[in-house]
Amino acid sequence: MNDRERILVNICAALAHELSNLQSLPEVQRYMANPHSLSRVRCDWSSFNRKPFEKGDLVACFTSYGMQQNPHLVSFVEGPHPNDSSGLALRAIGTNDICNYGNESFIRISGIPERLLWEGSKHEFAQKLSKAFRNLDDYGHRFRGLEFREDGIASVFVGEVFGGSLSKTGQTKPYEIKIKFTKRTTIKNIISQMKEQGFGTRKFELDDGTYAGPMQGLASIKRDDLVKSIEAQGIELKAEFK
Secondary structure (H helix, E strand, O other): OOHHHHHHHHHHHHHHHHHHHHOOOHHHHHHHHOOOOOOOOEEEEOOOOOOOOOOOOEEEEOOOEOOEOOOOOEEEEEEEOOOOOOOEEEEEOOOOOEEEEOOOOEEEEEOOOHHHHOOHHHHHHHHHHHHHHHHHOOOOEEEEEEEEEEOOEEEEEEEEHHHHOOOOOOOEEOEEEEEEOOOOOOHHHHHHHHHHOOOOOOOOEEOOOOOOOOOOOOOOOOHHHHHHHHHHOOOOOOHHHO
16 A cells, blocks of 8 residues: 555544444434434444444444555455454455455445446546537536446436426436446447437426436435434524425
């Protein structure tokens, strides 16, 4: 590891430890359990790792923190440790370097948007897709999200500007475009696949409440939600502000 990588891993491990301690407090747990809580990221530590870890889970090493400095202190779970029931096989972020980490307990880090944890070809495709949208420069058809449900196929969600709230027909739901990709896929090819599937010309369907995909880039916060989120923090508001 270079200095930047080593220090960033140490910072992430330190923050995971601090959050796991903080989030174990009863008052913090009550706040996080409130449906109007603004807290999304969780750092759960169990000395016995009662909940099984799954491949792809993001974890921080609990016992090693402060005593060791290595790229696996914050890493992805690859699978169980072959010889230690309390250990895990860990993959260093951004690499194929796997370490069997035993005699250790782990902090499970969850709630971070998946798009911020994409690696390799997924991250490269996301960057190319962003440039494709900029090149297309379509006002009415906006990026609403990206998912990788199958290997080599990206599900791209396109929504109407402002969710259709300014149109005469009312709220609309995004449509999905599936794009095949490899490391060699070009921005030009991405644009071609998008146009073939109706990007820019496809009509939006009315929102019937069945859409359950991402809505990235379209967020609306209502006053009532803001009031409830403030109250969830234990702050009492005067009646005239409610």
